[in-house]
Amino acid sequence: MIFNEKFETMKLNDLKNLQSERLRELAGYVYKNSPVYKKRIDESGFLLSDIKTIDDITKLPFTTKDDMRDYYPFGLFSMPISKIAEVHVSSGTTGNPVVSGYSKDDVELWGEAAARSIAAAGGQPGDIIQISYGYGLFTGGLGLHYGALKFGAAIMPMSSGQTKRQIKLMSDFKPRILACTPSFALYMGEEAKAMGFSPEQISWEVGIFGAEPWTIALRNEIDKSLAMTATDIYGLSEITGPGVAQECHLREGLHFWSDVFYPEIINPETDKPAAEGEVGELVITTLTRTGMPLLRYRTRDLVSIDNTPCACGRTAPRISKIKGRTDDMIIVRGINVFPTQIEYALLQVEGALPNYQIIVNRESHGLDTIEVQVEIDEKDFSDRIKAMEALKNKIKKSIENTILVSVNVRLVGPKTIARSEGKAKRVIDNRR
Numbered sequence: 001m002i003f004n005e006k007f008e009t010m011k012l013n014d015l016k017n018l019q020s021e022r023l024r025e026l027a028g029y030v031y032k033n034s035p036v037y038k039k040r041i042d043e044s045g046f047l048l049s050d051i052k053t054i055d056d057i058t059k060l061p062f063t064t065k066d067d068m069r070d071y072y073p074f075g076l077f078s079m080p081i082s083k084i085a086e087v088h089v090s091s092g093t094t095g096n097p098v099v100s101g102y103s104k105d106d107v108e109l110w111g112e113a114a115a116r117s118i119a120a121a122g123g124q125p126g127d128i129i130q131i132s133y134g135y136g137l138f139t140g141g142l143g144l145h146y147g148a149l150k151f152g153a154a155i156m157p158m159s160s161g162q163t164k165r166q167i168k169l170m171s172d173f174k175p176r177i178l179a180c181t182p183s184f185a186l187y188m189g190e191e192a193k194a195m196g197f198s199p200e201q202i203s204w205e206v207g208i209f210g211a212e213p214w215t216i217a218l219r220n221e222i223d224k225s226l227a228m229t230a231t232d233i234y235g236l237s238e239i240t241g242p243g244v245a246q247e248c249h250l251r252e253g254l255h256f257w258s259d260v261f262y263p264e265i266i267n268p269e270t271d272k273p274a275a276e277g278e279v280g281e282l283v284i285t286t287l288t289r290t291g292m293p294l295l296r297y298r299t300r301d302l303v304s305i306d307n308t309p310c311a312c313g314r315t316a317p318r319i320s321k322i323k324g325r326t327d328d329m330i331i332v333r334g335i336n337v338f339p340t341q342i343e344y345a346l347l348q349v350e351g352a353l354p355n356y357q358i359i360v361n362r363e364s365h366g367l368d369t370i371e372v373q374v375e376i377d378e379k380d381f382s383d384r385i386k387a388m389e390a391l392k393n394k395i396k397k398s399i400e401n402t403i404l405v406s407v408n409v410r411l412v413g414p415k416t417i418a419r420s421e422g423k424a425k426r427v428i429d430n431r432r
C-alpha cells in the first residue's frame with residue numbers, strides 16, 4: 001500500500017520542480033531565521049538569488065556533526081525555544097550530545113514520513129504494531145509512534161527491554177508488525193524459542209528494523225527464525241528520526257522521501273558529488289522543516305543511490321543498505337574494514353550464529369589485531385576438537401577473503417555474547 005500517492009509516485013520532473021521550489025523557500029527561511037546560516041551564506045560568496053533549482057544546492061554550505069556539538073544546545077534552531085514543540089537528543093561517544101528541535105509542523109512531518117514507511121514495509125489498515133524501540137529522547141519509539149498514529153494502526157508502545165513480556169504480549173495481542181532494532185528482533189526470536197514458541201506461533205509478519213547497520217545475510221536469518229519479512233528503516237535524530245528512508249516489500253533499496261529530505265551522495269574526501277551507483281557519504285537537506293532545518297547535513301553514513309523508479313510504483317529514489325559509518329570504520333594495518341563486511345562473511349558459514357563481537361587490540365610491538373568472537377549452536381559446540389577447529393577455520397577464511405586482513409576467530413558457547421535491546425555494540429576497539 002502507498003500512503004501518499006501524490007508525493008511517493010510523483011513524476012521525476014514534477015518532483016524536481018517541487019524540490020527546487022522548496023529549496024528556494026528554505027534558503028530564504030534559514031537566511032532570515034538562523035544567524036548561523038545567514039553568516040555562512042554571506043561568507044559563501046553566493047547570493048540567495050543564485051539558488052534557482054535543486055541543482056544549485058551545491059552552492060549552499062555543509063552542516064556537520066561538529067556544528068551540532070559546537071552550537072549545543074539550541075544554536076542551530078531557526079526558532080526560539082519557546083516555539084519549539086519537542087526536542088530529542090542522540091547520545092554520542094564524545095563531547096556534547098546532538099540535539100534536534102521540532103516545531104509542531106516538524107512533528108507532523110515526522111509522522112507523515114514514518115507513516116509512509118510503515119505502509120511501504122507492508123503495513124495494512126487495521127494492523128497492530130508493537131513498537132519496541134526505546135521511547136524517550138531516542139527518536140525510535142516516538143517516531144514510529146507518530147507514524148502509526150497517522151497511518152492508523154493500533155499501537156502497543158512497548159519501548160525496548162522486558163523481552164519476555166514483549167513475547168507474552170505478542171502471543172496474546174497478535175500484532176502483525178514489529179518495530180525494533182534488528183539485533184533486538186533476533187534476541188526476541190531466540191527468547192521466543194526458549195519460551196517454547198515455534199516460528200509459526202509468532203504473529204509478527206512484518207518487521208521495521210533499523211537504527212544500526214545490518215546485512216542482507218542477517219535479514220535472511222531474521223526472516224527464517226521469526227518467519228516474517230524483515231524490512232530496513234533508516235533515519236537519524238538530526239534530520240528527524242526513523243522514517244527518512246524505508247524499504248518497500250520488494251526490498252531492493254530504501255525509498256528516500258526526497259520531496260521532504262533531499263539526498264546527495266558525495267565523495268567524503270573531495271566533497272564532490274559521487275557518480276550514480278557509487279558509494280559515498282550521504283548528505284541530507286531538510287526541505288520543509290521549520291524548527292531546526294539543516295542544510296546539507298553530512299551524515300557520515302556510506303551508501304549509494306539509485307534514481308530509477310521501483311517496480312512498486314514509487315518514484316522516490318532508493319539508497320542501498322547502509323554500508324557503515326565513516327567513523328565506524330576500523331582501520332587495521334592500513335586497511336579499512338566495516339563491521340558489516342565481517343557480519344556478511346561470517347553468516348556465509350553454516351554453524352555460525354549472528355551473535356558476534358569484534359575486538360581490536362594493539363599488541364605491545366605495535367601491531368593491530370582483530371579478534372572475531374562468534375557464537376555457535378549447542379549442537380556444534382562439541383568436544384570434538386577437530387570439528388570445532390574446522391568450523392573456526394572456515395569462518396576465518398570467509399572473513400579474511402572478504403576484508404583482506406588476517407583475523408583471529410574465537411568460537412564461544414551459546415549465549416556468551418551480550419544481547420542487545422537497542423543498538424548492538426559490535427566493536428570493542430581497545431586502541432582508543
Ligand code: DLL
Pocket residue numbers: 090091133139140209210211212213214232233234235236237238241242243299301321322325
Ligand atoms: O537511530 C533513528 C532511528 C530509529 C532509525 C529507529 C531507524 C529506526 P540516531 O540515534 O540519531 O537515530 O542514530 C542515527 O544510526 O546516522 C546511522 O549511522 C545509524 N542508522 C540508523 N538507521 C540505520 C539503518 C536513529 N537502517 C544513526 N541501517 C545513523 C544502518 C542505521 N544504520
